[in-house]
Amino acid sequence: MVSRSPSMRAGSVSATLASHRLGVAPVVLFVLSAATPLTVVAGVMPTGIGVTGLTGLPIAFAAIGVVLLPFAVGFTTMARHIVNAGAFYTYIARGLGRIPGVGAAWLALLAYNALQVGLYGAFGAQVAALYMLWFGHTVPWWLPATAAVLLVAALGLRSVGDNGRVLAVLLIAEVTIIVVLSAANLTHPAPGPILAPISPTNLLDPNAGALLSMGVLGYVGFEQAVVFAEEVRDPLRTVPRATYAAVAVIAALYILASWGLIAGVGADRIVPQAAAQGPELLFGLAAQHLGPVAVAVTRALMVTSLFAAQVSFHNVVARYAFALGREGVLPRALGRTSHRTGAPRNGSLLQTAIAAGVLLIYGIGGWDPMVHLFFWAGTTGAVGVLLLMATTAIAVIVFFARDRHGETLWRRAIAPALAAIALTGICALALTNLPTLLGVAPGSTVTRLVPVIFLTTAVLGALWALLLKATNPTVYHGIGYGARTALLLPNQGRFTTPAVR
Amino acid sequence: MSGDRLRPQALADEFFLTAHDPVGAPLLPGRVLGIGLASALLGELLLAGHLGLSGGVLAVLDERVPRDSLARSVIERLRAEPYHRQVRDWIAFLATSGRQAVGGRLAGAGLVRRRELRRRWRRPVVRWEPAGAAVAAEPGSRIHDALLVRSAVIGEQDVVFAGLVVATGLDQRVLWSLHADQRVFLRRRLDRLPGPLGELVATCETAVGEAVLSHRT
Numbered sequence: 001m002v003s004r005s006p007s008m009r010a011g012s013v014s015a016t017l018a019s020h021r022l023g024v025a026p027v028v029l030f031v032l033s034a035a036t037p038l039t040v041v042a043g044v045m046p047t048g049i050g051v052t053g054l055t056g057l058p059i060a061f062a063a064i065g066v067v068l069l070p071f072a073v074g075f076t077t078m079a080r081h082i083v084n085a086g087a088f089y090t091y092i093a094r095g096l097g098r099i100p101g102v103g104a105a106w107l108a109l110l111a112y113n114a115l116q117v118g119l120y121g122a123f124g125a126q127v128a129a130l131y132m133l134w135f136g137h138t139v140p141w142w143l144p145a146t147a148a149v150l151l152v153a154a155l156g157l158r159s160v161g162d163n164g165r166v167l168a169v170l171l172i173a174e175v176t177i178i179v180v181l182s183a184a185n186l187t188h189p190a191p192g193p194i195l196a197p198i199s200p201t202n203l204l205d206p207n208a209g210a211l212l213s214m215g216v217l218g219y220v221g222f223e224q225a226v227v228f229a230e231e232v233r234d235p236l237r238t239v240p241r242a243t244y245a246a247v248a249v250i251a252a253l254y255i256l257a258s259w260g261l262i263a264g265v266g267a268d269r270i271v272p273q274a275a276a277q278g279p280e281l282l283f284g285l286a287a288q289h290l291g292p293v294a295v296a297v298t299r300a301l302m303v304t305s306l307f308a309a310q311v312s313f314h315n316v317v318a319r320y321a322f323a324l325g326r327e328g329v330l331p332r333a334l335g336r337t338s339h340r341t342g343a344p345r346n347g348s349l350l351q352t353a354i355a356a357g358v359l360l361i362y363g364i365g366g367w368d369p370m371v372h373l374f375f376w377a378g379t380t381g382a383v384g385v386l387l388l389m390a391t392t393a394i395a396v397i398v399f400f401a402r403d404r405h406g407e408t409l410w411r412r413a414i415a416p417a418l419a420a421i422a423l424t425g426i427c428a429l430a431l432t433n434l435p436t437l438l439g440v441a442p443g444s445t446v447t448r449l450v451p452v453i454f455l456t457t458a459v460l461g462a463l464w465a466l467l468l469k470a471t472n473p474t475v476y477h478g479i480g481y482g483a484r485t486a487l488l489l490p491n492q493g494r495f496t497t498p499a500v501r
Numbered sequence: 502m503s504g505d506r507l508r509p510q511a512l513a514d515e516f517f518l519t520a521h522d523p524v525g526a527p528l529l530p531g532r533v534l535g536i537g538l539a540s541a542l543l544g545e546l547l548l549a550g551h552l553g554l555s556g557g558v559l560a561v562l563d564e565r566v567p568r569d570s571l572a573r574s575v576i577e578r579l580r581a582e583p584y585h586r587q588v589r590d591w592i593a594f595l596a597t598s599g600r601q602a603v604g605g606r607l608a609g610a611g612l613v614r615r616r617e618l619r620r621r622w623r624r625p626v627v628r629w630e631p632a633g634a635a636v637a638a639e640p641g642s643r644i645h646d647a648l649l650v651r652s653a654v655i656g657e658q659d660v661v662f663a664g665l666v667v668a669t670g671l672d673q674r675v676l677w678s679l680h681a682d683q684r685v686f687l688r689r690r691l692d693r694l695p696g697p698l699g700e701l702v703a704t705c706e707t708a709v710g711e712a713v714l715s716h717r718t
Contacts, residue, residue: 013578013585013594020597030716086714159530159718231715319714326710337709339670342530342718483710486703487557 021233026164027225027242028249033167034221034312035250038174038305041257042282042298043122047375048214050275051439055267056202057258060215063203065251067422068219071389072247074396074416076240079226081405084323084482086227088388093480095395099465101480102329104388106461107454109320111384113351114377115220116313117358120145121373123306126279130299142363148310149359153352156314159343170304177286177298178253182260184289192266197259209429210437216426217382218254221312222246223389261285278370314351321347323482328475329468371439379437380450383430387454390427393420511569512548513541515640515662517603518612518631519675525616525628527600528674530718533709535596537669538603540705542595543588544661545572547697552579554697557704559586571606588701592708604629612636641666641675648676648683657698660690664702667691669709 045057079085082094089108093101124145131139196202202211225242232238262270264285274281279302287295322344325334338345362373393416400412434450435442468476478485516537520528527534543559546552551567553560561580567573575595585591595602607613607629613636616628644663647655655663666672667687672679679687691702712718 013582013590016594016597017590020593084714159716227715230711231717315716322710322713335710336673337533337670337713337718339529339673342533342670342709342713344713483707483714486706486710487700 018233022228022231022238023233024238024242024245027228027232027238028245029168029171030164030228031222031225031242031246032249033164033171033308034224035218035246036174036305036309036312037171037178037250037253037257038298038302039119039122039309040218040254041178041261042279042302043306043370043374044214044217044378045258045261046274046278046281047370048379049262049270050272050278051371051375052207052210052214052436053271053439054202054205054207054211054436055197055262055270056199056205056208056211057214057262058198058255059200059202060208060211061218061251061254061258062198064212064215064219064426065247065255067419067426068222068247069244070415071393071419071423072222072240072243073411074419075223075392076226076243077407077411077415078396078399079229079239080236080407081399082480083484084480085229086224087320087323087482088223088385088392090480090482091392091399092388092395095397095399096391098469098476098479099462100391102465102468103458103461104391105320105324105329106464107384107458108388109317110453110457111381111388112313112317112320113354114381114384116310116317116351117355118374118377118381119306119310119313120148120355120359121362121369121377122279123148123303123310125369125374126299126303126306129280130303133299140363141369142359145359145369146356148307149352149355152307152310152314152355153348155311156318156348156352157338157343157345158341159315159338167308170301170308173297174301174305175253177294177301178257181282181286181290181294181298182256185260185264185285186256188289189263190266190269192263192268194263194267196267197262198255207433207436209426209431209433212426213379213383213386213430213433213437216386216430217378219247219250220382220385221316222250224316264289314348314355317351318344318347321350326483327478327481327485328472329464329479376438376446383427383434383437383450384454386423386427386430390420390423393417393423396420510640511572511606512545512658512662512665513538513571513599513603514607514610514612516541516665517600517607517629518636518639519641519662519666520669520671521613521629521631523631525613525630526626529669529671532596532712532718533669535599536592536705536708536712537665537671538599539592539595540665540668540701540708541662542571542575542599542603543591544658544665544698544701545569546576547701548658548661551576552697554588554700557588557700559588559591569606571602588704589708592704600627600629645676645679648679648687655690657694660694661698661702663687664691664694664698665705668702668706 049055075091078091082090084090087108089101089105092104124141127144128139128141131137222243225246226239229235229239261282265273265281283295283298286298321330321334324330325332325347334346334350336346337343396416397413397420400407404412431451434447438446440446478488481488520534520537522528529537543552547554549567551562551565553562559579567576604613604615608615612632613629616630617625618628619625640662644659666675
């Protein structure tokens with residue numbers, strides 16, 4: 001056997017590294033496929049219209065999209081100067097301080113978990129409906145939901161949710177159906193005020209906060225593009241461009257889809273029909289305009305869409321817990337990987353346990369899976385993300401106020417300020433309109449519970465940070481550095497010059 | 502060589518052997534394996550005094566040429582790219598061809614054999630079969646046994662090896678039966694590593710963590 005002298009692959013370091021890095025397109029594709037459009041179009045939209053009684057969704061999506069663009073400018077600019085940029089709490093920790101940072105981290109865990117667990121309600125309900133349709137038997141919603149939890153758990157432990165090709169195919173299929181159906185709806189609208197849903201006066205409605213909260217729900221996930229900050233060929237431009245592209249595509253798609261849905265049924269009729277039928281409303285329109293094959297495909301795609309969303313959010317939560325475990329803010333066991341797959345194993349198991357616990361409670365409680373689990377948990381999670389985004393925008397301004405880091409005035413001050421003002425206003429509206437959003441009477445237990453839970457979670461997080469400051473200054477020092485903490489820790493005086501930004 | 506359990510081989514060789522199972526399949530996912538091997542290759546040069554590392558920057562310390570051809574090619578590449586000295590970049594770069602390069606070195610020494618398995622419908626996989634079961638298990642069991650008896654002398658290279666094993670998650674396979682106090686002992690030895698070596702282990706751990714967070718393991 002001829003032994004070849006082993007050598008490094010020919011080619012410069014830069015060229016080799018660049019060939020392994022990503023361009024704009026794969027990043028945008030990842031973000032959009034994590035957005036799972038059919039979940040929003042067939043799930044959130046009809047349920048939301050039925051629960052809130054509002055038909056201004058298209059303009060809400062437009063408004064949120066407009067607000068998120070300057071927000072994206074601000075936080076992608078700050079992302080150039082920090083590590084662990086994929087999580088909002090990092091910006092808050094580096095901008096406003098470690099104590100609010102940990103409060104934000106706990107709030108984020110609550111919000112993203114709520115978003116993830118809520119999906120099991122819709123999944124269970126949809127699979128049960130399909131089962132009834134195809135086999136004529138009832139099956140309780142929590143049975144397919146539990147199966148989904150187990151399957152997501154298995155995939156999460158193998159880090160399989162990152163399979164770009166499968167997600168991309170699903171994305172293209174979902175987008176195609178949505179675009180075709182929306183076009184059909186808009187070209188053959190039901191009689192009724194067709195322009196009402198896109199009228200900006202919807203935003204002057206006292207219940208605009210509920211509309212805007214639902215709007216945010218459509219965009220959650222767009223912030224994940226920064227996760228690839230270290231993996232892209234052109235860090236300065238690729239990440240911002242991918243984020244703007246994601247926001248623009250999501251905006252266009254959901255404005256079209258929600259307008260189409262409302263126009264297809266009729267703005268004056270849709271509320272009671274949506275309340276009664278939920279996702280069936282969309283399938284009915286598909287049957288009307290596209291035929292039975294399209295309906296069957298759409299039903300199947302909705303189930304896969306929900307599943308893909310579950311996996312996607314599961315991965316977000318698992319990695320959040322992983323980063324916090326690496327920092328030592330949460331137990332270090334969460335920062336361990338599975339050696340065979342590289343998955344954040346304990347973070348994944350934690351999220352599975354949370355989901356299982358919530359399903360158990362809802363199963364025993366006998367509440368409605370679409371409204372009380374999917375919609376309530378989803379919109380509550382969206383409001384949590386809204387709070388995080390508003391705080392992040394402020395954190396960006398403060399971060400650059402301390403040190404310009406060579407960024408332009410627009411990027412470091414004006415854009416984030418516009419976003420901060422708008423997002424804070426939307427937060428206030430969202431919180432005051434919680435009763436409308438959840439479809440309950442004002443002053444009911446649920447509407448008082450939600451802000452209390454948010455506040456308590458954030459305060460507990462802040463108190464935890466104070467405790468860390470007193471008992472474990474090394475860990476306290478590393479808050480907000482994610483996986484980079486190992487290099488930052490003053491290990492007996494070494495590494496005190498941080499090799500980090 | 503395979504009978505001498507007391508003297509370690511090259512760091513990257515030992516990591517490679519530990520990171521593959523008896524049929525030569527990797528025990529770590531691709532990128533993590535690459536990061537571990539890259540860190541081990543740089544570790545060899547740090548241990549031999551050819552390189553220095555501080556604040557994330559590598560430095561070529563002397564004009565000596567390593568005898569080993571793989572180590573020599575790494576140093577030559579470093580010398581050829583004086584503007585690229587960030588250790589993170591070098592770990593990323595070396596990770597891309599690490600398995601092939603270190604596997605080739607071991608094959609040249611007769612310790613592994615490269616096998617390409619063709620599978621239907623999928624890309625062929627490369628297996629690096631160890632020459633014997635004892636060959637593969639050696640480094641891990643040597644460290645493991647040394648840690649069981651805390652008074653045993655563990656050399657610096659072995660501590661670095663253990664650090665890389667922990668950083669890549671391979672300890673779940675190799676050091677899984679350690680008790681808590683033995684892990685604490687290992688942690689203390691790792692903390693006492695001199696600056697450059699300690700920073701190398703920490704950089705490896707960071708690189709693995711960031712690969713997880715960016716979904717590219």
